[in-house]
Amino acid sequence: MKKLYQKWWLILLLAFATPLHAALTIEITGGAGNQIPLAIVPFGAENALPQSITAIVGSDLARSGLFRLVDPAGAQAPHEPADVRYADWMAKGAEDLVIGSVSARPDGKLDVRFRLMDVVKQSQLAGFSYTITPAQLRSTAHKIADVIYEKLTGDVGVFSTQIAYVVKNGKRFELQVADADGYGAQTILASQEPILSPVWSPDGSRLAYVSFEQKKPIVYVQNLISGGRKALVSVKGSASAPAWSPDGRKLAIALTRDGNSQLYMVNADGSNLQRWSANSIIDTEPDFSPDGKWILFTSDRGGSAQIYRMPAVGGAAQRLTFDGSYNVSPHFSPDGKSFAFIQRQGGKFHVAVQDLATSQVQVLTDTPLDESPSFAPNGKMIIYATEINRRGVLAAVSSDGRVKQRLSVQAGDVREPAWGPLLKNQ
Amino acid sequence: MNKLLLSAILLGLLSACASTGDKDQSGAAVEDKSMGQKSGADASGAQKSGVAANPLTDPNNILSKRSVYFDLDSFSVKDEYKPMIEAHAQYLKQNSKAKAFLQGNCDERGSREYNIALGQKRAESLRKMMSVMGVSDSQMETVSFGEEKPKSEGHDEAAWAQNRRADVVYQGE
DSSP states (O other), X not given: OHHHHHHHHHHHHHHHXXXXXXXXXXXXXXOOSSOEEEEEOOOBTGGGSSSOHHHHHHHHHHHTTSEEEEOOTTSOOOSXXXXXXXXXXXXXXXXXXXXEEEEEOTTSOEEEEEEEEETTTTEEEEEEEEEEOGGGHHHHHHHHHHHHHHHHHSSOOOTTOEEEEEEEETTEEEEEEEETTSOSOEEEEEESSOEEEEEEOTTSSEEEEEEOTTSSOEEEEEETTTOOEEESOOOSSOEEEEEEOTTSSEEEEEEOTTSSOEEEEEETTSOSOEEOOOSSSOEEEEEEOTTXXXXXXXXXTTSSBEEEEXXXXXXXXXXXXXXXXXXXXXXXXXXXXXXXXEEEETTEEEEEEEXXXXXXXXXXXXXXXXXXXXXXXXXXXXXXXXXXXXXXXXXXXXXXSOOEEEEEOXXXXXXXXXXXXOOTTO | OHHHHHHHHHHHHHHXXXXXXXXXXXXXXXXXXXXXXXXXXXXXXXXXXXXXXXXXXXXXXXXXXXXXXXXXXXXXXXXXXHHHXXXXXXXXXXXXXXXXXXXXXXXXXXXXXXHHHHHHHHHHHHHHHHHHTTOOGGGEEEEEEETSSOSSOOOSHHHHHHHSEEEXXXXXX
16 A cells, blocks of 8 residues: 555656745735834855845844844944944944854855844843854854844744645645745645645654545645655545644544544554544544643534534533634644634634633734634744635734735745744754 | 556546547536546446436436535535435435445635535535435445535635535446
8 A cells, every 4th residue: 555655656746846946925014013123234254155144134033023124234334242333223223233254164164153232231142153054054044033033032933944835826736845934945745636734743854734636635644854655544535634743643633434524533653543523513623732632623513613622532522712603723822822713704714813711812814715824833923824816825924913924926826834843953 | 556557547548538439429418526437337338328318417317417505604405406316316226336426515715624524514415315215325425525626716606606515426427
């Protein structure tokens, strides 16, 4: 059986192999009320590089909506703390300053050094140096942006993460993975049949997703390093809506082998398949809490599509949503205190967040056809699919609703986003 | 494995030819829901019947009606479709070798995953009715395409109404 899938994978690859870059373009459509004014001085000797590190750092931070970039032009450009004339930067309105330098080593590698300076206190907040290959320029810039973001906001930065999404171009579907800033898009799977619901394993090494290549929904797990893939389970009916347990050992999935869509648990290698929900109505879209103790899911057991919570070990289900007749696609926030979902109001579908302790709901978007919300691993942004002028695009909104971004590709519809995890080795 | 693939491809080619011939003869186009591959055996059966209309494709026969349409969010089958479902149930009972795929679909709005589940429930609604009418479970198979295979590509209520649907598709069609 395994062999058969490998063969199909090969056929899919051969039939649809393509160039591997179709960058997502990101547009910021809103910002936080109190942006941190930050000046980034181009690093010393940076203009000899194929791409500017500080330009990438600046665009990362600006994209978060939490920073206002102060133009360094006209001021003396320091690269070392001793050279900083704080009064000049105060006059420009900058509260913080980023300086640094790049130098080439005899072995072809580069030394990148940067410092984050507090202009008001006239002191250093952070300083790091990296020895990198020229191919690591972008990832190093993202790491620098992560350090600055964390120092100045108190939250972990997610500029080094990746996103997965599906592009539909005519009748062709591609599952792609790109950096969080839209660069470096790679096609993971191309098919003439629909692909949906990608979800990252907690360690970022695998994607589970649904493919229609066998003319019905089937869940596959694909290793992103080797490219190897296999159907998670092989049972009668269809399989969809995969969700990883936080330890990466299990998945919850929806199967139709007993008729209607019901939830099952299965080990990540496909073994030990067990029914988890048992009734005669729709249960789908499971999502594990970050501590692994709870599962959110969508069910019509009360007569309309609503979100429920149940212990992962089984037990009584508790209905969580009550506004309106359609609340779907729940996803826990990374701190487990709230969940994002899609709420239908007057025929329009918006991204909303509900606090688990208070049950308070905040609707975050005003676009009418929003789908598939997915939290950034720091919980600060939610990426989702929407439509602009009949085209599928991805958008992101801050979890307080104030910052908005739009991500689109040059051609085709983009949909089904899934924000990847923070990787510890970065 | 190669042999298996090759024969699958050959079978596909064979059935593609057969289906073209079929269309030319009867002139009654069967909607291609691309579920079951046409088998060679089935196609020759259709040719045997020649110009004499196949009850499944004869536009004057209720068996040529294959689609049940649903209201928004709903999976309950309206009364107007019961005679049609009854006819398909009778056909399956009289043709024990026939097999029907019951395919559920949804309009494009809302969650793709919930729509897979809702389409499944629409298909299951048909299966349960036909089961009560005495059709053997082995002659029916349900599948949901969710919102992924829209019949109408439009983005208005007329298109959505077309896509909130369950189809009866016979094996070999």
